[in-house]
Amino acid sequence: MSEYQYDLFVIGAGSAGVRASRMATGLGKKVAVAESRYLGGTCVNVGCVPKKLFVYASEFPHITHDAKGYGLDFSLNNFDWPTLRDNKTKEIERLNGIYQRLLDNADVTTIIGHAKLVDEHTVSVNGECYTAEKILLATGGWPSLPDIPGKEHFVNSNDFFYLDVFPKHAVVVGSGYISVEFAGILNGLGCETHIASRSGKLLRGFDESTRRFAEQEILRKGISLLPHQPTSITKNGEKYTVQFADDSSIETDIVICATGRTPNLQDLGTEELGIELDNKGFIQVDDTYQTNVTSIFALGDLIDTPQLTPVALAEGMMFLKQQYQDYTGKLDYDNIATAVFSQPNLATVGLTQELAAEKGHDVRVFESEFKALKLTMTDSSERTYMKLVVDKETDKVLGAHMVGEHAAEIIQGIAIAIKAGATKAIFDETMGIHPSSAEEFVTMRTPSN
Secondary structure, eight states: OOSSSEEEEEEOOBHHHHHHHHHHHHTTOOEEEEESSOTBHHHHHHSHHHHHHHHHHHHHHHHHHHGGGGTOOOOOOOOOHHHHHHHHHHHHHHHHHHHHHHHHHTTOEEEESOEEEEETTEEEETTEEEEEEEEEEOOOEEEOOOOOTTGGGOBOTTGGGGOSSOOSEEEEEOOSHHHHHHHHHHHHTTOEEEEEOTTSOSSTTSOHHHHHHHHHHHHHTTOEEEOSOEEEEEEETTEEEEEETTSOEEEESEEEEOSOEEEOOTTSSHHHHTOOBOTTSOBOOOTTOBOSSTTEEEOGGGSSSOOOHHHHHHHHHHHHHHHHSOOOOOOOOSSOOEEEOOSSOEEEEEOOHHHHHHTTOOEEEEEEEEOOGGGTTSOOOOOEEEEEEEETTTOBEEEEEEESTTHHHHHHHHHHHHHTTOBHHHHHHSOOOSSOSGGGGGTOOSOOO
């Protein structure tokens, strides 16, 4: 008999926590998972899924407008925010139920309540203590807010999905993918939208020429870029005044903060137990996700790896392989594809041109810019951009980047080729699907540098 009640106790029933919990029982382990908010974590409840549903909604007005060039006259009579919001919530509740059934069917004990570490083998939930041989921390991230006067007036990236009233005018603070996606949703659904960016740029960190092209196309949709950092927010009746670093100001219906998320360590007991953090505030772990407390592990948005749901899922599976299946390898974080569901989409996999050069590669760059066939009979000015970064010496494709409709769907396929080590010659030998935008990735023959 084990001296512990459970072989594994997981704190956090998000994507990684649920996956690790139910797969561990399949390996014969006795498992419990504790969750204080909602099953499915950020992605299901206040992240990827509701965001994508809202993006779909915001694209319909564009579709309605472009249809005129095809002889179809759709009238956009009204947008009812409560219908969109509440139908989204019903879908999320359905997914919550699926996650609960997954745990139940796997014989995982689900404990609803806030969990806190007591010692290296004990967790307290709702005043009751549970012991486990191993404890896995998977509590995810939480929205961060700039510490400025009036910060209580911010709507954070969680609350955005539950607004009582859809705004007519909005300021979105932040220049990363969350900010850009929220701005696209608001703008597409008829809200006058401004992005406040400290750097004066959008989507820093992405491949630079791809980023510049995306910024141009995003702003072409009617979003305004305010190249300053907010310094204060004041409430004036039903309106808010945002003051900026250059002493300018703007009056708005809502100020949405989308400056990112930080590890959710609040009242988790990590500090009391002496679990070490890095200089960014992430939990420090080794290649097996073990903290400096040998029985406690952490993964997902709590550690400094790409903050993406598929990464968290992969980390959960790798944790199980390493702990219970005698696997001695580690997770490969190279060539992870990702997408920004802006309008138009941006998607990318592999190295940026800048990072490739920084790593010592002598690169050739192949680019293509065009108006998609779908839009040629419309008055839309939207254009598509594609880019391949290739190592001159080996001919290996190091990175692929795209801005345009269905970029995420296209780059997902390209990611497999790059993960497999495809060369530019293999791309060139591949027959394209015609007519499609995707075929441009196998027809680019002349380098642009």
